[in-house]
Amino acid sequence: MGNLSFNLKDKVFVVTGGSRGIGLEITKMLLDQKAKVAICGRKQEGLDAATAELNAGENLLAVPAHVARSEDVDGLFNRTLEVFGRVDGLINNVGMNIVTGLVDADPGLWNKIIDSNLNGTFLCSRQAGQIMREQKKGKIVSISSIAGRRSAPFMGIYGVAKAGIEMMTKVMAQELAAFNVQVNAVAPGMVRTKFSEPFWSNSEIYEQIIKSIPLGRIAEPADVAWTVLFLCSEASDFITGQTLMVDGGASAV
Numbered sequence: 001m002g003n004l005s006f007n008l009k010d011k012v013f014v015v016t017g018g019s020r021g022i023g024l025e026i027t028k029m030l031l032d033q034k035a036k037v038a039i040c041g042r043k044q045e046g047l048d049a050a051t052a053e054l055n056a057g058e059n060l061l062a063v064p065a066h067v068a069r070s071e072d073v074d075g076l077f078n079r080t081l082e083v084f085g086r087v088d089g090l091i092n093n094v095g096m097n098i099v100t101g102l103v104d105a106d107p108g109l110w111n112k113i114i115d116s117n118l119n120g121t122f123l124c125s126r127q128a129g130q131i132m133r134e135q136k137k138g139k140i141v142s143i144s145s146i147a148g149r150r151s152a153p154f155m156g157i158y159g160v161a162k163a164g165i166e167m168m169t170k171v172m173a174q175e176l177a178a179f180n181v182q183v184n185a186v187a188p189g190m191v192r193t194k195f196s197e198p199f200w201s202n203s204e205i206y207e208q209i210i211k212s213i214p215l216g217r218i219a220e221p222a223d224v225a226w227t228v229l230f231l232c233s234e235a236s237d238f239i240t241g242q243t244l245m246v247d248g249g250a251s252a253v
Contacts, residue, residue, distance in 0.1 A: 004226075005033070006033050006229045006230070006232065006233040006235070007033075007233060008030065008033040008034065008035040008229070008233060009033065009034040009035065010034065010035070010036065011035045011036070011088040011089065012036045012038070012080065012085070012088050013030050013035055013036070013037050013038070013088060013091060013232065014037075014039075014040070014077070014080055014089070014091070014124070014128065015030070015037055015038070015040075015091045015093055016039075016040050016065075016090075016094040016120065016124055017039075017041060017067075017093045017094035017095070018039025018041065019041040019049065019050035020041075020046060020050065020193075020194065021191075021195055022191060022221050022224050023039070023091070023093035023094075024050055024053075024054075024221075025221035025222055025225040026091055026225045027060075029222075029225045029226070029229055030229070030232075031054060031056045031060065034059075035059070036059045036060075036061075036084050037056070037059065037060055038060075038063060038080040038084065039061070039063070040094075041062075041064065041065075042065070042066050043064075044064050047064060048062075061080060063075065063076045063079050063080070067094045067116070067119075067120030067123060068115035068119045068120045068123065069123075073120075073123045073124055073127055074127070076127075077128070077131065086135060087135075087138065088137070088138060089138065089141070090125065090139070090140045091141050091143070091232070092120070092125060092140070092143060092165070093143045094120050094121075095116065095117050095145075095158075095195075096113065096116045097113060097117075097155065097157075097195075098113060099154045099155070100157065101153065101156065102156035102157065105156075105157060109157070110157050113158055114161050117158065117162065117164075117165065118161040118164045118165060121142050121165050122168060125140055125168065125183070128140055129172060129175070129181065132176065132181045133179045136180050137179075137181065138176075138180075138181040138182075139182050139184075139231065139236075140176075140183040141183075141186060141228050141232060142168075142169055142186075143185070143186055143187075143188070144166050144185040144187040144243055145159070145162040145187055145188060145189075146187055146189045146247050146251060147159040147162050148161075148162030148164075148165065148187060149163070149166075149187065162187070166185055166187070169184060169241060173240040174241065182237065182239060183240055184231045184239060184240060184241070184242050184244065185243040186227050186228055186244050186246055187243050187246065187247070188219050188224050188246045188247060189213065189218065189245075189246070189248060189250045189251075190209060190218040190219065191218065191219040191220070191221060191224060192218055193221060200218055206218075212253065213247070213249060214248060214249030214252065214253065215248035217248065218248070219246055219247070223246055224246050227246050231244070
């Protein structure tokens, strides 16, 4: 699949949380497709490490930003426009979770998880939507999760945030359809990243997890990234308001 072309040469993408995990894999693939990419992250050292690893020269822009702060989001998009002149696609990839029950959750923890996952996705999508509406063209792709559809104890706040992202995807898709902007989401099950390492690195837990996945394995970051690239390409121009499940068939059971 490495030589698959999505016709993204010189297109400009913003990838939030693009310095690690799924976001880094998406950024790598976009750069392989000869796209230009602006990534953001909260920690400068993480951005520096990703920039060194990606080694993409002037095709890569790294901007420190916390997506739940509107002034940071303004700065991210203003800098991207300043350097690259347009925004063809936004990938809302930033996400975090702290395992906690809902009933006993600290309200501050609720705010932190909702901020990172849902509010950040709103602020970035709002900015991108305004830019793309003017351009009369664009793609917004958000990373959701199977947790947004399948309730699980101690994953509740994260699940609520991801369910919110899926509804936001539908609403924005309708609002932006007249301007030739497609808005979709990708919902993975478990992916082999640092984020979920406590689960997949334990062989007993892993065996339990894959029993519920018809394809018999968890997702690799590339499984998610290929789907995102499809939704960023002309091949998906008639798809909007959808959430594609990338879960090895788990939700089909």
